[in-house]
Amino acid sequence: MLVNNDLYKKSSKTQKVRCEICANYCKIADGNFGICKQHKNVNGELFDESYGVVSSLSPDPIEKKPLNHFLPGTLTYSIGGFGCNMTCLHCQNYMISQEYDKFSRGIEIMPESIVENALKHDCRSISWTYNEPTIHLPFNKKTSLLARRKNLKVIYVSNGYFSDKSLNEILTFVDAFNIDLKSMSKDFYKNVCGADLDVVLDNLNRIYMEGKHLEITNLIIDGYNDSISEINELCNFVVDQLGLDVPLHFSRAFPYYKMDDISPTNPEILFKAKEIALDKGIKNVYLGNI
Numbered sequence: 001m002l003v004n005n006d007l008y009k010k011s012s013k014t015q016k017v018r019c020e021i022c023a024n025y026c027k028i029a030d031g032n033f034g035i036c037k038q039h040k041n042v043n044g045e046l047f048d049e050s051y052g053v054v055s056s057l058s059p060d061p062i063e064k065k066p067l068n069h070f071l072p073g074t075l076t077y078s079i080g081g082f083g084c085n086m087t088c089l090h091c092q093n094y095m096i097s098q099e100y101d102k103f104s105r106g107i108e109i110m111p112e113s114i115v116e117n118a119l120k121h122d123c124r125s126i127s128w129t130y131n132e133p134t135i136h137l138p139f140n141k142k143t144s145l146l147a148r149r150k151n152l153k154v155i156y157v158s159n160g161y162f163s164d165k166s167l168n169e170i171l172t173f174v175d176a177f178n179i180d181l182k183s184m185s186k187d188f189y190k191n192v193c194g195a196d197l198d199v200v201l202d203n204l205n206r207i208y209m210e211g212k213h214l215e216i217t218n219l220i221i222d223g224y225n226d227s228i229s230e231i232n233e234l235c236n237f238v239v240d241q242l243g244l245d246v247p248l249h250f251s252r253a254f255p256y257y258k259m260d261d262i263s264p265t266n267p268e269i270l271f272k273a274k275e276i277a278l279d280k281g282i283k284n285v286y287l288g289n290i
């Protein structure tokens with residue numbers, strides 16, 4: 001499917017295109033894909049090669065996203081796709097985000113059917129989750145607008161690596177976000193995730209300032225982002241730049257994908273992280289995967 005031409009720029013001299021769907025701003029030569037491996041330059045036009053193809057569809061308790069303060073006790077209809085705009089070495093969903101060619105087969109579905117399924121399962125919302133939804137922006141926007149017409153709320157579970165342009169659009173149709181704030185270290189974002197921390201922090205600020213429901217998840221990884229100073233820094237960011245009312249989820253990591261040599265996070269670190277966050281006044285702090 002051809003991507004709307006306001007989401008990419010064509011070069012006047014070459015056949016290259018610059019995708020502006022996420023903060024990678026990939027410059028893609030004719031016949032090649034961007035980092036997410038979903039968008040392809042075909043004769044100087046950008047095509048979304050996975051429009052209408054999903055990896056998973058299922059009703060879930062909304063607390064699984066995790067969102068603990070948005071429509072609590074309800075079901076949300078979860079939709080996952082393929083690919084990602086980050087390349088995290090510890091990805092817990094790498095079988096759909098990175099190496100899906102080896103493991104997964106897609107399901108073809110149209111927006112109308114997703115909304116019908118959500119209603120049939122008595123869901124109160126739909127959630128774009130499991131892989132990074134931003135890279136499927138045209139598909140999830142169309143589906144989300146249909147869902148909202150049927151009084152369903154829309155949730156993004158995301159790494160927050162939006163371009164300014166895509167965040168402008170996303171804010172028009174998403175009601176609640178869980179953003180994965182992976183670390184407060186620029187080096188961690190660069191070397192472990194292939195991304196830029198500042199973009200994520202700016203986008204978190206913007207989502208909060210727009211008054212959207214926001215919860216944050218931080219996966220604590222043994223030896224990488226589990227220092228007390230980094231946990232303090234992350235909590236300070238929430239307190240100073242966002243608000244004490246933003247729920248914070250600390251989650252335990254296990255050896256996985258290209259980080260199969262780490263130890264499972266010591267639960268004591270998670271308990272300490274919760275104590276630090278509560279001491280700073282953050283009202284709602286949760287622990288996951290323990």
Ligand code: SF4
Pocket residue numbers: 019020021022023024025026033034035036037038039084085134135
């Ligand atoms: S969505 Fe992001 S990663 Fe994918 S091609 Fe566009 S800029 Fe690159």
